[in-house]
Amino acid sequence: MGENPASDSISALCEFKANEVGATLMGHTIRIDETGQFLSVKDAIEIIEGCTSNAAMLRMKKLVNDEIISEATNPNFKYFKYDTTK
């Protein structure tokens, strides 16, 4: 997670931990891509806001529609493939 200089302290604040098995954010499991760089935005919203999965999905869609987050313009956000058979 050394991409952003602030990410070390941010990781500590978010209680983000990643290892070979998986990753956790504030003690909750979060989906992560194979390289360990990208966390699921929906899961993160769900954990940080403490809302349901559906509410998190709606919130994420709203953020995408409002163009606050998008894959094309912000390199911080990117779609990744997640193996569902794990």
Added chain:
Amino acid sequence: MFFRAFYPSRSELGYHNACAFCVLTCTGTQFISAKLTFFSTRRILGARIAGITGLCGNLKGERAKAIHNHFVQAGVRVEAGDTALYSVIKQNCERVNHAATEGDVVAVALPGTRHAEHDDVGELSCAQDCNSNRAIQMVSNGRVIDSCRENAVNAPNIQNLLNQAPLGFTCSTKRFKRGNGIPLSTAVPEYMTSSQLSLRKMAQQALMSEIHRDGMNSKQAERRMLAIRDDFTNFAERYGQSGLRVMPGGGSFGSAVVAIEATHQKMTRRQLKIERKVIASQQIDGVDDATAPLGC
């Protein structure tokens, strides 16, 4: 006989284009089972940890707010090159290593400066960009002052609001300078980063276009400038560009970028001088060889 298949909804599948197929087993008229098999992967919108923390500004809840505040503060410390931060030390170290490998003498000579991707000064191109923004902003500022005089608008008030827009303070510029240890004789834009200078420039242009278009009087112009200031302050805060940032030694960005460009120019001149000497000596050697008598 009818078939009935249960497909997962888009929300259950993740975000886009999940691949699934349905295996149906039917005997006679009775529907027995529907089994979904995923043989591919889901596409999930992901973000780096920095992206998630940046996103917290748009999320609800105390935790999101705390993370966002911390993110902004950490960002400010990184911008200021706080050497107490491990990441800044690491970043500087990487930069010097890279510069040494690439033979970038200026970069090696300035190990305290920061990385181009994250900072406004440090790399020569960033310093040039910042300097260019400073120059354009100064010219644009002159035009704003002239326009204010032509339209009998209170120019100092407008300047005050223009300073407030990117930095996010609400007191007078003088008080802001005193509170932050900025010399009273130094203009506040000297302490703005390249992004903040751009915001100030945009605010100036927004005001100028409206003054000329609508022929505003003094009060209307100030009211409009207040609205522009609020818009730009919100924008700067939302994207982490707000707040005063200073160089590690406490100096301004303006003086830092001028120093970097000056150092580079000096190095370039020195390099050119060396090259000219080498070329000249080669020419002299060539002449000597040509004129040397046989047998010498």
